[in-house]
Amino acid sequence: MKSLEAEGQALAKGPLQIQFLENTPINGYGFTSFQDKLNEIDLYPLKPTGIEIFQINLGKMCNQVCKHCHVDAGPDRKEIMTRETMDACLNAIEESGAHTVDLTGGAPEMNPDFRYLVEKLSGLGKKIIVRCNLTIIVANPRFHDLPDFFKKHKVEVVSSLPYFTAVKTDSQRGEGVFEKSIHALKKLNAVGYGMEQSGLILNLVYNPSGAFLPPNERDLKLQFQKKLRDKYGIYFNELFTITNLPISRFLDYLVKSDNYEAYMEKLIERFNPTAAHNVMCRNTISVGWDGFLYDCDFNQMLDLKLDIPDPHLNNFRRETFNIRNIVTNNHCFGCTAGAGSSCGGAISG
Amino acid sequence: MKTYYNPQDLKKFGNIGEFQKGLAEKFFDYYGETFKDGALTAREKSLIALAVAHTLQCPYCIDAYTTDTLEKGCDEEQMMEAVHVAAAIRSGSTLVHGVQMMNKVKDLSM
Numbered sequence: 001m002k003s004l005e006a007e008g009q010a011l012a013k014g015p016l017q018i019q020f021l022e023n024t025p026i027n028g029y030g031f032t033s034f035q036d037k038l039n040e041i042d043l044y045p046l047k048p049t050g051i052e053i054f055q056i057n058l059g060k061m062c063n064q065v066c067k068h069c070h071v072d073a074g075p076d077r078k079e080i081m082t083r084e085t086m087d088a089c090l091n092a093i094e095e096s097g098a099h100t101v102d103l104t105g106g107a108p109e110m111n112p113d114f115r116y117l118v119e120k121l122s123g124l125g126k127k128i129i130v131r132c133n134l135t136i137i138v139a140n141p142r143f144h145d146l147p148d149f150f151k152k153h154k155v156e157v158v159s160s161l162p163y164f165t166a167v168k169t170d171s172q173r174g175e176g177v178f179e180k181s182i183h184a185l186k187k188l189n190a191v192g193y194g195m196e197q198s199g200l201i202l203n204l205v206y207n208p209s210g211a212f213l214p215p216n217e218r219d220l221k222l223q224f225q226k227k228l229r230d231k232y233g234i235y236f237n238e239l240f241t242i243t244n245l246p247i248s249r250f251l252d253y254l255v256k257s258d259n260y261e262a263y264m265e266k267l268i269e270r271f272n273p274t275a276a277h278n279v280m281c282r283n284t285i286s287v288g289w290d291g292f293l294y295d296c297d298f299n300q301m302l303d304l305k306l307d308i309p310d311p312h313l314n315n316f317r318r319e320t321f322n323i324r325n326i327v328t329n330n331h332c333f334g335c336t337a338g339a340g341s342s343c344g345g346a347i348s349g
Numbered sequence: 350m351k352t353y354y355n356p357q358d359l360k361k362f363g364n365i366g367e368f369q370k371g372l373a374e375k376f377f378d379y380y381g382e383t384f385k386d387g388a389l390t391a392r393e394k395s396l397i398a399l400a401v402a403h404t405l406q407c408p409y410c411i412d413a414y415t416t417d418t419l420e421k422g423c424d425e426e427q428m429m430e431a432v433h434v435a436a437a438i439r440s441g442s443t444l445v446h447g448v449q450m451m452n453k454v455k456d457l458s459m
Binding site: 027163165167168208210212213214215216219220223 | 357390391392416419420421422424425426
């Protein structure tokens, strides 16, 4: 399987996705836009609450090609953050006052300067999160020591595992991914990750493997805990349930499977004002592999840059950032449906 | 009306109150309360509903509770086992009446 970009698909391009999200009628009719919904609850324009989380996308290269990937990542993607841009990130992180740095990709570990950045961040005393796809740990001998490296720098590991069975996991993330993920989880457990009183945090992420919304986070965590412990002897800390946003590869899937209208209708129907108040873009900044700044990783993939003059790391000013209007569009319904969704899971009970 | 069943009609279920508001309100209150977490979890109730939907062979209910069980974290294997429970009860119910047939045969036979 190739990325949409490599296949030259129209929906690989952010502006075309936006055009589609704005103009495609639902069941033959227009619909309430996300902006209108925010207006209804006096939340438009959406404003930030301060920078707590500094999320960095280290590049789009990945050893997997997941069917729902909003980054359209894969082995054929060559966009990768340079060490120079990482240094600019480090300066901006200090300027921002963020307490947490969230590293994502692609597979962030595939960036040749990944360890350089983690070591520098560790020196700054920041909480570090790595969004690890698990299979990278067992993909190549040069990654086999990642669990020890993570442990050394007290990195919080957040890993996708859409279900506790191979069928559902592999249908979303690729053939054989479940078995490799189990292998990698055992390696993380072996150095203490997810184990009681180790202080080493291993959180799992559930994404629905289809056109439906995630289950209740607490209930699903209990199922995952029991199944993974009883069958594989695997332990973890929290389970985050994340809604698939209708962009990039998941949007392509929705359109091709004729599920787009019903899915968007469901997201809109289940708009939750409490979730809207708690969306992650209010306390997060997202940096692209090339140093451009965004309100979130989803906006990044749609090429919706921060609504400030010259939105690049080189011109980062905390004051400008904190008074901006957050850029929203209809994909944002994905973060406000039902219990809401963020990189840290559900955002409203 | 071209067909008796239209998937879009499922979304209009709430409209039954247009013709009889009071009873519809009582029904939907009762319905909502029934499916909340209780002595059984909402997930268990959803699987029961899926099985019953198949017994009733109601396309609206099958549509609604296939989605609902997925959104309650069930997988395909669990869902199909629920349908087999419904099927087993239906076939068992047919077969157990075979005893009645046997009784009658014995009554009529020498």
